[in-house]
Amino acid sequence: MKKLYSTIMMLAIMGAALSFTACSSSSDDDDFGGGEDRYTSSDFTITYDGEEHSVELAEWINPIFGNGGYKKGNYFCLDNYPLNNGQIHIIFPYSKYGENVQPSFFPVGYSDFDEDATDIEFISAEFTGWDGEYTSGSAKVVKNNGKYITIKFSNYKFEVRRNGKSHKFILKGTLDFLCYLYE
Numbered sequence: 001m002k003k004l005y006s007t008i009m010m011l012a013i014m015g016a017a018l019s020f021t022a023c024s025s026s027s028d029d030d031d032f033g034g035g036e037d038r039y040t041s042s043d044f045t046i047t048y049d050g051e052e053h054s055v056e057l058a059e060w061i062n063p064i065f066g067n068g069g070y071k072k073g074n075y076f077c078l079d080n081y082p083l084n085n086g087q088i089h090i091i092f093p094y095s096k097y098g099e100n101v102q103p104s105f106f107p108v109g110y111s112d113f114d115e116d117a118t119d120i121e122f123i124s125a126e127f128t129g130w131d132g133e134y135t136s137g138s139a140k141v142v143k144n145n146g147k148y149i150t151i152k153f154s155n156y157k158f159e160v161r162r163n164g165k166s167h168k169f170i171l172k173g174t175l176d177f178l179c180y181l182y183e
Contacts, residue, residue, distance in 0.1 A: 044153075044173030046080065055081060058175060065149050066180030067100055072119060074101040076151070076177055084125070088169065090139075090158075091119035103179045106141045106149050113139040113156070122160040122167065130167065132160030137170070148176040 044055045055061055060081040067074045073093035080086045092101040096118055113134065120132040137155035144150070153171040160167050 044175060045171075047168075047170035047172075048080070049167055052170075055173075061175075063175045063177045064180040065103065065177040066182070072121070073097065075121075076117075076149075078175070080122075086122055086124040089119075089121045089123065090117045091121060092117055093119050103144060103146055103149055103182050106144050108141055108144060111138060111140040120158045120160065122169075128162065130160035130162040132158050134158050135168075139171075142174065143176075146182070147179055149179060150174060150176045 044058060045052050046055060046061075047053070061078040063076070063078045065074070065076050071094075072089075073091050073095070074097075075089040075091045077087055077089050080088060090113065092105075096116075117134065120134060122130040122132060124130060135157045137153070137157045139151050139153050139156045142150050142152050152174045156171040158169055160169070
């Protein structure tokens with residue numbers, strides 16, 4: 001009986017040790033939604049042609065800042081979840097800056113998205129580009145630790161057009177953009 005009790009206690013201690021290990025923070029948490037670095041709001045919304053859509057998990061819209069070989073310039077990108085029909089690129093174009101815009105270009109308080117991000121593009125699910133421009137609202141950097149750039153969107157509106165058709169978007173809430181391809 002004493003041996004059985006010792007074995008049960010040892011298994012309980014091992015189980016507790018494993019559960020603590022499983023709950024600890026990992027680098028995966030820091031990259032994909034956990035950790036203290038992240039401030040994405042739970043009430044982020046994308047309004048598409050007048051219909052507001054709540055974003056349940058920011059990771060589903062994969063917010064990144066990078067270039068990834070994109071020829072137009074650096075961009076803030078988000079997949080258009082929950083509509084699942086494309087990507088939004090808020091672009092800082094090579095034609096204006098002549099080089100890659102580094103994450104350090106965006107200090108806390110930076111809010112010139114309307115003037116500096118002179119191109120906005122919506123790449124639809126058919127991989128066709130819709131060219132657009134900012135119309136109103138604001139976007140402001142609230143945190144930048146070099147790994148993530150956190151932006152608060154306040155009714156940030158833009159319109160994209162192609163072949164005589166157009167779509168209107170409004171972004172509201174706070175998002176953490178992973179600085180893709182930057183150390």
